[in-house]
Amino acid sequence: MTLRIVFFGTPAFAVPTLTEIVGQGHEVVAVYSQPPRAAGRGMALRKSPVHETAERFAIPVETPRSLRSAEATHIFEALGADVGVVVAYGLILPPAILAAPTHGCLNLHGSLLPRWRGAAPIARAIMAGDEETGVMVMQMEEGLDTGPVAMAERVPIGPDTTGGELGERLSRLGADLMVRALSALSRGGLETNPQPAEGVTYAAKIDKAETRIDWSRPAAEVHNHIRGLSPDPGAWFEGKFGRNPERIKVLRSSLADGNGAPGTVLDGLTIACGSGAVSLTDVQRAGKQPVKADDFLRGVRAMPESVT
Template structure:
């Protein structure tokens, strides 16, 4: 099939690779424009941009697809299908309608639960025990289109959003490959979504990252693993007389009573109910380390964290 692929982050790359390796003709790749990054603030191409160049596929980086000129360019690709995986730009109706078979989207949740920008993180933060990936037909509403195929993924009690992301990334690529094969056979059927159980997965804001130790331990644990590895849930601890910001990257449920924020044992910290034991942290300006390494370098610890 003649396909336009639209995606930006690492999450999208395996699906692009699957499509190319299956013999489809990817006539164009759309991705977000390069952004300044790093200390030198040099413009950095997205992972999808780099992958597309490796495959020798023309790359397009419009800032918007709402203008007539960009819509004419998109239609000129004469694609039978567009595949969208974490692209990051809104697709207006002329774009959705341009390919013969419309636009298929790979979404990281069990729709209609967790429509929106951050379904992976929100599922973990909510303490969901399972989630999934789904291939859906795109329409103008936000993740409201009919669903074709999906796979359920269990979420382990200590699983981080980063670990779940990697599982979804690989499974999603395989799922989209199967959906394309079914579409070619004429056997890809779609089921309309219901509105029951719909929850919006809003974008993660920096202000959410600070840990609130007054919450129950399970909520704190879910918060930590849902924001790991990025942006990273954090707290402050006083070391050598100075407040130091520390990201909590991995945790598990701990034991012991105490006032919220009290250091009980090693890196076990009391919460509003119960306690959480931190197993991997990252002190500002340093790399990730296990709890034992952090404690060896921290010296004398205070009685509480903030």
């Protein structure tokens, strides 16, 4: 049975799910995405990855700044959806929207719920040093990621896996998981189970203030911080590699041998932490392309004794 679907999503993470749903022959009657944002040096308005994908499929796109008005509810109800599919949309769906589709709304979430409910589950799992995560399809309700779970896939997190790498894998797995859930729903066989009451944690949105590297932390925590935030928004530090201090974004690191006062440059781009050290293997200067550590070192005037 073909389902009549309204899709809610914004970033690249959501694109594979939209693509798979269309490929399975379901009728996507509308896509909701965040409004275009100013981006780039010219600050031109840029449509979201989901918005651009929807237009390639000739699907109408709605970009409301809120869904809480009576008008927004009326527009959504008029679509006559069998189900809403939500993947990293970025707005909270109010009760009237959740209740409008015949089968409610299904959400694809990048964690093993109830661990890491909230906005940044992938980054938070890596930053916390988790060795496993996953992706789940759940039936949405008013609480923040509290709904019963229908399907799940578990994924190991490697010791050097970055947030970008893990996000890509979960995105692909999640797309397959969602179309399987929709297939079961279309047959009347989608079952859900309540989330456990134990083990609840929250993945707060990444704040810019926490992206700076704190060299006083143990090396393992610094390494997890770097890889969890890579490539965006990116962990960073400041150092004087020329006449003036500059901000350096770190995209990849590894644990290294060595000790010293936190922030001490031990060798090349090996930096001492509160205990142990990390080697910065991929970095990026402001306005430049990412480079390997050796290329970075060849391009600087001098190495500082320490960084902050």
